[in-house]
Amino acid sequence: MTGQFLRKMGAISAAAMALAPALASAQDEFGGASPGHPVAGQYHLQPSVTPIMDSIVAFHDGILMWTITFIVVLVLVLLMWIVYRYNAKRNPVPAGFTHNTMVEIVWTVLPIVMLIIIAIPSFGVLSDQLTTPDGERKYLGSNIFSFGELEVPAPELTIKATGQQWYWDYEYVDDDLALTQIMLNEEDRTSKKPGQPRLLAVDNELVVPVDTTVRVQVTADPMGVIHAFAVPSFGIKIDAVPGRLNETWFNSRETGIFYGQCSELCGKDHAFMPIAVRVVTKEQYATFIAAFKAGDYNAANATLAAVQ
Numbered sequence: 001m002t003g004q005f006l007r008k009m010g011a012i013s014a015a016a017m018a019l020a021p022a023l024a025s026a027q028d029e030f031g032g033a034s035p036g037h038p039v040a041g042q043y044h045l046q047p048s049v050t051p052i053m054d055s056i057v058a059f060h061d062g063i064l065m066w067t068i069t070f071i072v073v074l075v076l077v078l079l080m081w082i083v084y085r086y087n088a089k090r091n092p093v094p095a096g097f098t099h100n101t102m103v104e105i106v107w108t109v110l111p112i113v114m115l116i117i118i119a120i121p122s123f124g125v126l127s128d129q130l131t132t133p134d135g136e137r138k139y140l141g142s143n144i145f146s147f148g149e150l151e152v153p154a155p156e157l158t159i160k161a162t163g164q165q166w167y168w169d170y171e172y173v174d175d176d177l178a179l180t181q182i183m184l185n186e187e188d189r190t191s192k193k194p195g196q197p198r199l200l201a202v203d204n205e206l207v208v209p210v211d212t213t214v215r216v217q218v219t220a221d222p223m224g225v226i227h228a229f230a231v232p233s234f235g236i237k238i239d240a241v242p243g244r245l246n247e248t249w250f251n252s253r254e255t256g257i258f259y260g261q262c263s264e265l266c267g268k269d270h271a272f273m274p275i276a277v278r279v280v281t282k283e284q285y286a287t288f289i290a291a292f293k294a295g296d297y298n299a300a301n302a303t304l305a306a307v308q
């Protein structure tokens, strides 16, 4: 029985090892540049392009993975030891005790200590996402073990995202401009934007400048339901609640299209209301917004090189 179990475990780890290089090459396919969306074979978080996502990645890789690994190994070793040492053959007369104070103290205190170790940096990362930069506050960035060293400039741009049933509306609040963003169906995507990912490609991307702090105000249609605005590469996720204005921010250091999805189960087309943020250079953004003011979104979009 034990031998069979061990052989099975060996086969699983061998299969995992054989699979690892293939998974790693799927990750390297983009040569470090962020694809801005999930890719086949991906096993890690989406690549980071903002200080908030840097801190999430550092938290995941530096604390969570080690904690999880420690717990898995500990429980597995205990289980295997008990299967080996206390089976009916080796231990025909089972012990009759029901309590062990020392063991109970250890298995109460150890999880508390682990939760505290996880909680402290976790609250830091969370409060960073919810605290809009003022140019003075320090952020954790990838230094989640410090008290924060990273300065982020105050927002130069405010975007209001409104969750509708089932798509997103955006407003460039400072410029009094608005656009509606709707997912492309397969026919439109393959004819208009064949290079963009299925179920994520949209008609109108939200265009923002690179290396700029963008304040994102998030709400939902007052007569609607709760949605959530989330873009993994930016490390942001915040509820869109009717009648409430939530606020988060991002500052992308890379250009490209970064996709997200509604992340609060909101109804029948929940899976079909993607978020697409196109980050362009500051010059491109200035041209874009000038054309948007003078004409409409399509005219403005025409100033940007098309991304297929």
Ligand SMILES: [Cu+2]
Binding pocket: 226, 227, 228, 262, 263, 264, 265, 266, 267, 269, 270, 271, 273
């Ligand atoms: Cu939803």
